[in-house]
Amino acid sequence: MSGVNDVSGKAVKDFLAEAEEILDQLCADIGVLSESSEGGECDPDSLNSVFRGAHSLKGLAGMFGFNGIQDLSHNLENLLDSLRLGKVAIGPQVVVVLTDSLEALGIMIRNLGEGVSEKISVQSLLQRINDCVSGNEGVESDSLLSSLEIPRSMINALTEYEEHRLLENIKKSRNIFTVLASFSLATFDQDLAELTDQLKKNGEVISTLPSVGASIESSIDFEILFGSAKPMAEIVALVADGNVVVRQVNGQQVVIPTSATGNTVVAEDAYPEAAESDAVKPNAAAPADAGITAKSMSRTVRVDIGKLDDLMNIVGELVLSHSTISDIAEKMRKAGYSTMLAELLKAAKGLERKLNELQKGVMEIRMIPVGQLYEKMGRIVRKISKEQGKKVDLRVFGADTELDKLIMEDIADPLMHIIRNAIDHGIELPEERRGRGKDERGTIKLSSYQKGNHVVIEVEDDGRGIDVAKVKRKAIEKGLISPNDNLSDREAVELIFLPGFSTSETVSEISGRGVGMDVVKNNIAAVSGMVDVESVHGEGSRMTITLPITLAIIKALIISTAGRYYALPITSVLESIMIEPADILTVERKEVIQLRESTLPLLRLNRFFHLDGEAAGENVFVVVVGVADKRLGIVVDELLGQQDIVIKTLGPVFEGVRGVSGAADLGDQRTILVLDVGGIINEATKGGGQA
Amino acid sequence: MRRILVTDDSATMRSLLVATIEASGDYEVVEAASGFEALRLLPREKVDLIITDINMPDINGLELINYVRKSEQYRNTPLFIISTEGREKDVEKGLALGANEYLVKPIDPERLQALIREYVGADAE
Structure with missing residues (x-):
């Protein structure tokens, strides 16, 4: 470049180091993208992160006058920009082009580092990148934004990409919120990270806008633009406290401009869940146009689990009252009060039948499909396998099996830990799997089914299994068993559930958080469940969690x-x-x-x-x-x-x-x-x- | 000595900017590796000029500009955007939010030095 003519050796070294770092991150991110894109949609955060990587690389290469790298990363950035702005759909072809581009960039950067002057030709690659981009210019509708009650100053500070994400959220009929938070300057980054983590579990953080707090030296305010399918009340319950205020900025009606005439129509039920937030948003306008209904299409009601608990308790008390009545009737029979007794018994019988129906009905309301839990597990599998450089497919069976909401909540962490363990200790690295004649992609099978009054959840992996001899050795070393104990393989495998037991030789970030299988077992036992393990060394393990359907x-x-x-x-x-x-x-x-x-x-x-x-x-x-x-x-x-x-x-x-x-x-x-x-x-x- | 805040998540980029800005000996650079770091530094370190990248992982340049322009202390402090070719829309927004100048990578050191002199002058003047 013109300016840095006197590029010192050190600056170039810095460039190479940073470029390689960016490239590594890009490769990892694109791996995640290609996996998640199989469903046709990919995670906006990782896509944006890939875009930023290409963007930084372009800027850096430009500063040093490395034109080849600059040119290729510039084209790559364009393609990624179109992808993140939704102008181009991600598909297998695009993924191949992205991967090839990274490979070419890798070669160029390596050549540079090794002083190889040989140029590689990227003409056909550039052509392929541009083929992906061309002819896909979409048009965003800006007026959709003006229908939201978002302060203009906030819209003004959105980047093109953030604006696009906002529109995507609106198109998906999500509720849009602004979350206002005030933090101390000393701890705002952790506080904000905690808040956004919470939010991200329930939707998408579109933009985070800082502003000076009560005093510039001590506090800082953030205005977070957040899109979620969940209703206002749930978001409020999740994050609101003295320092955090949630406001919903789209109501039941949204005005969407029609492309042909410029007339406006009231979108019918664009926000099915907004109806529930009426109470907190009294200014939602009544339908203006006769004939167009704002009635909710959704037939579901969201209820606080606490209310269901109360209801269940009342049902429980009623069941007890009924038992008392039956007891009295029985005593009357024994004491010889025969008049009216038959009628009393009949009435008690009728009451019992209706009570059973009521109890069953309330119980069913509490039941939710375990699939909701499995979705979270899918994300965890992707994240951990990426961190560990492992290739893991999650296969899910019986996602519609129903389980009590509260049990589901309590089982989420233990299940996550079991899955973490399966990836961490079970599934081998791709090379190792190939060496053992296995498919380099490991599989974790998550299945659930009802068995009598229990729900069984199985986590099965095709990894290296548990080495019984090693488990025994460790248990003896730690004094958990004596060398004379003659344990069967089955009993030995169960040793992993003992407090203080861990076979991992190096404490990894994943399994080394001090949570052992004993904690997993205790947490499952807390909801009257059991966990069992079976394993064949070299072939894989299976954890079986048996849970009661309900606790109530x-x-x-x-x-x-x-x-x-x-x-x-x-x-x-x-x-x-x-x-x-x-x-x-x-x-x-x-x-x-x-x-x-x-x-x-x-x-x-x-x-x-x-x-x-x-x-x-x-x-x-x-x-x-x-x-x-x-x-x-x-x-x-x-x-x-x-x-x-x-x-x-x-x-x-x-x-x-x-x-x-x-x-x-x-x-x-x-x-x-x-x-x-x-x-x-x-x-x-x-x-x-x-x- | 005049102090200039440089916010960019790329270490290489920052060191190039520092070298360019500090070359004349008139200015001292305060570096921030992220938007958050800038938010932490601004209340503490009095600076005379802010230079920021737009694409950053935590909060982006536009959000930073918005913060700066709304703060009592930095409402009138000159601010330059650093951008790359192809991000014109974001640059326009940045200027609308109150950025004074924008520079496109690869940055011409002489232009940057001239702009700095124009906006904040030098101690000698």
């Missing part, structure tokens, strides 16, 4: 031991049997019985809870419980029958009590503890239950 109201078997009553969730009860004390055998100091073809370990509940008093009866009741594929016989004194119960948590004080998942009201002023079957099975099978 469950049927329970009421049992007693040593004069105390407990509830066992019926979903975990397989059968109840009566045995004679002589049927109980002792194997390796553990009590078992022979049940049909297999041996069933026993656990005496009174001993488990250290209660005094053994059953004196001749017969022993055994409740056979099972979660996933584990079985246990719980020895109790008495079976008192089934009842619907509403599980209430015990609160933080009793949170860690082993074997108990909550408490329930029996309807006659008696409160009993609900047993945590998964936890009890775990305690018993690891050998601590007999103490």
Whole structure:
């Protein structure tokens, strides 16, 4: 270039270093783009990041007079600009051109660095780039923007690209918000990053406009333009606090200019969800034109999960009231009050039927398809596999399986962690996979299905599997097992769930966050779920999460031991049997019985809870419980029958009590503890239950 | 000495600008590697001229200009945009927001030096 004639060696070195850095980032970003573009649409953020890379490279090369690089990156920038502005659609052909261009840039930069003067010809490449761009000039409609209640000053500060993203959001019928936030100057970057992270999970951050806060030395304000399919109330609930204010800037009606005549029409239901935000946006104008309806086409209502919880609690109380009525009727029958009794019983029966319907109805409202969760997982898989340089396909099955909203929320993090682990420890690098004769693209299969009263989620990968010998070695090193313990492979694999266990040799950014599989297991157990692992070394692993469909109201078997009553969730009860004390055998100091073809370990509940008093009866009741594929016989004194119960948590004080998942009201002023079957099975099978 | 803020996410670009601006010995450059860094520096460091790139990852040049022009302290501080060929629309917007000049990469050092003298003068004057 004209100005920097005296380009020093150091400056060129700086250029090369930065150019290579940009190129590496571009290659990674285009990898993500090509994967995500298979669905026809790609992530605007990564597209914009690729554009910025090409743009920076062009500017830099220009400063140094490296015309070849400047020329190619300039053409590349044009193509990327058209892509990000939606003028050109991304497709396989475009991806090939992008990849070829990066390769050519790589060669040019390398040649420069090595002092190779040989020029590579890029004429045909430039032609191909321009073929992609030409004939695709789109026209944006500017007046669409003026229909929004966005301050003109904000529109003025939008770049061409941001304006385009705003229009895209409007075209997709998203709600447009301005989020005003005020932060301290000292911490604004973290504060803002937290806020935008939250927002990005729920939509697209279009622009972030800073302005001087209350005092320039101490605070800074940001006005964020944000597009989301979610309604105002949800966004407010998500981010609003003393420092953050949310405003919706598009209403129910949007005026879209018709291209031919310039007349305007009221777009019918451009914002199906805007109806719900009426309360917070009273100035939404009434439909102006008769015959054109502003009525919402959407037949869905968004409800706060808290309201459903309240409703569910009321249903629960009603179920209990019904039990009381039935009890009274039963007592009346025994006491010989026969007049009107038949009618009372009939009425109680009718009430029970309707209650069941009500309970089922409320329960169904809480159910949402697990597919919503899987979408998030898809993004995580893309992100992590990119970070690790691995190629991973996520295949999803049974996305329409329904699960209680609250369980879904609680399962999101554990599931994410399992998937992270699968990529981090399971899936091998492409070269390694090729070496093992596997497809260089790894696969993670995420499937879910309903099994009785449970929902099963499986995460299966075709990676390197778990090395049982290594797991045993690690467990011995860490003192988790003794070298003399003769564990089967299956038992050994389960060691990964022990606290403090991790086989990873180097702590990576992904799995090294101090969250081990023990935490995953505990979090799943907190929603009465279980997690199992199966693995074939060299071929892959499968994690199976078994969850109850809902936590709200469950049927329970009421049992007693040593004069105390407990509830066992019926979903975990397989059968109840009566045995004679002589049927109980002792194997390796553990009590078992022979049940049909297999041996069933026993656990005496009174001993488990250290209660005094053994059953004196001749017969022993055994409740056979099972979660996933584990079985246990719980020895109790008495079976008192089934009842619907509403599980209430015990609160933080009793949170860690082993074997108990909550408490329930029996309807006659008696409160009993609900047993945590998964936890009890775990305690018993690891050998601590007999103490 | 007059102080000039240079905001650009490319380190190479910044060092070239610094070399050009500081060549005369009349000016001192304060560097910001991102829009955020500029937002942090501006209240602290009194500067006499702001030079900014438009394409930056956190907040872009236009957003920075908007901030500068709305602040009490920098409302009248001269501001130059650095851009590249093909980004004319964004440059126009920048000028409408109150930028005083724009320079297109590759930047001609003599023009940049002349513009700086024109807007902020030199200590000797």
